[in-house]
Each structure stands twice: as C-alpha cells, then as structure tokens.
Amino acid sequence: MRNFDVKDSRLMEDWGTYREDNRRSWNARTAVHITSSFYDVPGFLAGKDTLMAPEMSLLPSLEGQDVLHLQCHFGQDTLSLARHGARVTGMDLSDEAIRQARSLAEQAGIPARFICSDIYDGRNEVQPATFDGVFTSYGTIGWLPDLNGWAEVIAHALRPGGWFVFVEFHPTLYLFDFETRQLGYPYFPHSKPITEESTGTYADPDAGIAVRDHFWSHPVSEIIQNLLDAGLDLEKIEEWDYSPYGCFPNMTLVGTDRYRFEAGPHPLPHLLGLRCRRKG
Ligand SMILES: C[S@@+](CC[C@H](N)C(=O)[O-])C[C@H]1O[C@@H](n2cnc3c(N)ncnc32)[C@H](O)[C@@H]1O
Known part of the structure; x- marks a missing residue:
C-alpha cells in the first residue's frame, strides 16, 4: 500500500489549490443544502434526530461527553450529538457551513462551538487530549x-x-460510477486527485450551481492502519449492505429508510463503521 504525507512541499503547494476549489464547492453546496428537503432543517428544528442507526450502534452514551465532530458540514449531526447530552465542537473547512452551523445552533437553542478550519490544521485549533x-x-x-x-x-x-x-460510505461502493453502474474509480491510494466538474449537488441534483471537486480513494487497510499507527486501538468494525441516505444516482429505496445501489445480483457493501479507542 502506498501512503504519502500531505506535508510534502510539492503536494502541499497543490493542496492549497485543491482545498480552495473544494472549499468553494462546499460553500456553494451548503447554500443549497440549508433549504433542501434532503436536510429538512424545519424537521431538525422541530426536534428530529439526524443521527442514523449505523452510527447509533457504534456511539457510546454521550451524556456529559466532550465530543469533536470533524467535517461537521452545517452542524445538524453536531447538534444532534448535543441533544444526546454531549458538549460539542464541530470543525469544517467551509466558512459558509460554519456560518450556517452557528446560526442553526442559535435557532435551535443548543450550545455548541464551531471552528472553521482545514482538518490538517486541526492540531492548531484544539488543545491536545481535551475530548472524550x-x-x-x-x-x-x-x-x-x-x-x-x-x-x-x-x-x-x-x-x-x-x-x-x-x-463512511464503503470504499468498495466508491469504485462504481453510479450513473453507468460500471467500475470507474480506483481502490488503492493515489497522490493526484480525481477532479470532476458537475452541476447540482447530492441533496438537490437540479440546483443551479456548478462545482469543481477534487477527491481521493482510501482503501479499508489505509483507513485502519493510519488509525493504528496514530495510537488508536480498533474496538469494533462493521459493514452494512445499505445506506440510510439515498444520496447517489440509481439508488433504490428498500423498505422505509434504507437505500441500495445495485450493480449485480448480490448486495454491495455500502457502509464501513469503526469504533476505536486511544491507548490509555
Ligand atoms: C458530505 S459533508 C459531511 C457530511 C455530513 N455527514 C453531513 O451530511 O452533514 C463533507 C464536509 O467535509 C468538509 N471538508 C472537505 N474538506 C475538508 C477539509 N480539508 N477539512 C475540513 N473539512 C473539510 C466540507 O466542507 C463538508 O462540509
């Protein structure tokens, strides 16, 4: 498995460009998401819990816990963690998402801290060893x-x-081009991103926005090995054959709240879940 370090100066130069494109993309998406039926902000403000069964099966009791939510988007899940009793901090790259998250927290009357930061700068933004x-x-x-x-x-x-x-969506699911149902993306790590230009967003495919995105594949081994190398122990691993979100093209609703993408006779792995613990 190839791994590489974003601190590498050549990649770091490129990273600034990729990150700025992605930040712009997420700012444009957030402006659409906040009023979309997909994210259902009125339902959230009326008390709907946005945490889904897969994460609930892995989360411990949240009462009184200090929780950091990485890539929190505009904060619905962060604030849902708070409704379960956690003291929450959300972090996201998009300044529009953080602005909307702060506004949502105020409207919902839920105390929360939101930090606008690239995750790779996270160590400058939060004190060491301060979260449960x-x-x-x-x-x-x-x-x-x-x-x-x-x-x-x-x-x-x-x-x-x-x-x-x-x-997270399973690395195997991300091998597919959802439009054509054919294999279209790499499994193993690659230093240059996959760059795509598109219109609309998963929460509203017809929205009048155009975005340029850069993204990367990460196999299961890369995810787990990096957590182990950083000093975490793996406590639980799970895979699910459905997604609670119908957020990709060509997904079918199965029952009332499960979505499947099919590219053959057998169910694909849709989600990967992990619970780890920092060594004591
Ligand atoms: C799909 S959303 C997270 C999904 C979340 N479960 C939700 O639906 O509310 C991805 C988020 O990652 C954020 N993001 C992308 N690159 C980032 C980076 N380098 N550092 C921090 N956040 C980043 C984006 O701004 C976006 O809000």
Whole structure:
C-alpha cells in the first residue's frame, strides 16, 4: 500500500489549490443544502434526530461527553450529538457551513462551538487530549489526500482512553460510477486527485450551481492502519449492505429508510463503521 504525507512541499503547494476549489464547492453546496428537503432543517428544528442507526450502534452514551465532530458540514449531526447530552465542537473547512452551523445552533437553542478550519490544521485549533470522543460520518475522508494527517488530528484531540466513531460510505461502493453502474474509480491510494466538474449537488441534483471537486480513494487497510499507527486501538468494525441516505444516482429505496445501489445480483457493501479507542 502506498501512503504519502500531505506535508510534502510539492503536494502541499497543490493542496492549497485543491482545498480552495473544494472549499468553494462546499460553500456553494451548503447554500443549497440549508433549504433542501434532503436536510429538512424545519424537521431538525422541530426536534428530529439526524443521527442514523449505523452510527447509533457504534456511539457510546454521550451524556456529559466532550465530543469533536470533524467535517461537521452545517452542524445538524453536531447538534444532534448535543441533544444526546454531549458538549460539542464541530470543525469544517467551509466558512459558509460554519456560518450556517452557528446560526442553526442559535435557532435551535443548543450550545455548541464551531471552528472553521482545514482538518490538517486541526492540531492548531484544539488543545491536545481535551475530548472524550471524536466523530465523523458520511462523505468525509474522500475529500482528504492522506489519512496519516487525519488520524494524527484524531489522536491529538482525544484523551487517553477516548473513543473515535467513524461511519463512511464503503470504499468498495466508491469504485462504481453510479450513473453507468460500471467500475470507474480506483481502490488503492493515489497522490493526484480525481477532479470532476458537475452541476447540482447530492441533496438537490437540479440546483443551479456548478462545482469543481477534487477527491481521493482510501482503501479499508489505509483507513485502519493510519488509525493504528496514530495510537488508536480498533474496538469494533462493521459493514452494512445499505445506506440510510439515498444520496447517489440509481439508488433504490428498500423498505422505509434504507437505500441500495445495485450493480449485480448480490448486495454491495455500502457502509464501513469503526469504533476505536486511544491507548490509555
Ligand atoms: C458530505 S459533508 C459531511 C457530511 C455530513 N455527514 C453531513 O451530511 O452533514 C463533507 C464536509 O467535509 C468538509 N471538508 C472537505 N474538506 C475538508 C477539509 N480539508 N477539512 C475540513 N473539512 C473539510 C466540507 O466542507 C463538508 O462540509
């Protein structure tokens, strides 16, 4: 497995450009997401819990826990963690997402701290060993070129014995081009990003925005090995054959709240979930 370090100066130069494109993309998406039926902000303000069954099965009791939510977007899950009793801090690259997260917290009357930062600068933004838990979910690591810097931030933030819960679309699912149902993307790590220009966003494909995105593949081994190398132990690993979000093209609703993308006769792995613990 090839791994590389975003601190490498040549890549770092490029990273500034990729990151700025991605920040712009997420600012444009957030402006659409906040009023989308997909994110249902009125439902959230009326008390809807946005945490889904997969992450609930991995999260410990949140009562009184200091929790850092990485790549928090505009904060619905962060504030849902707070409704479960956590003291929450959300971190995200998009200034528009953080502005909306602060506004949502105020409207909902939920105390929360939101930090606008690139995750790779996270160690400058949070004190070491100050969180009982770190959480991140659905559509996160694909925006990051390397996972060693990511895992280091998680280990930095956690108190000894603290937990990390991760629920992400499965690296196997991301092999597919959802439009054509054909294999279209790499599994193993690659230093140059996949760059795509598109219109609309997963929460509203018809929205009148045009975005340029840069993203990266991360195999299961890269995810887990970087967490182990950063000083976390793996406590639980799970895979699910459905997604709670119908956020990709050609997904079918199965029952009332599960979505599947099919490219053959057998169900594909849709989600990967991990619970880790920082060594005590
Ligand atoms: C798909 S969203 C997270 C999903 C979240 N579960 C939700 O739906 O609310 C991905 C988030 O990652 C953020 N992001 C992308 N690159 C980042 C980076 N380098 N550092 C921190 N956040 C980043 C984006 O701004 C975006 O808000």
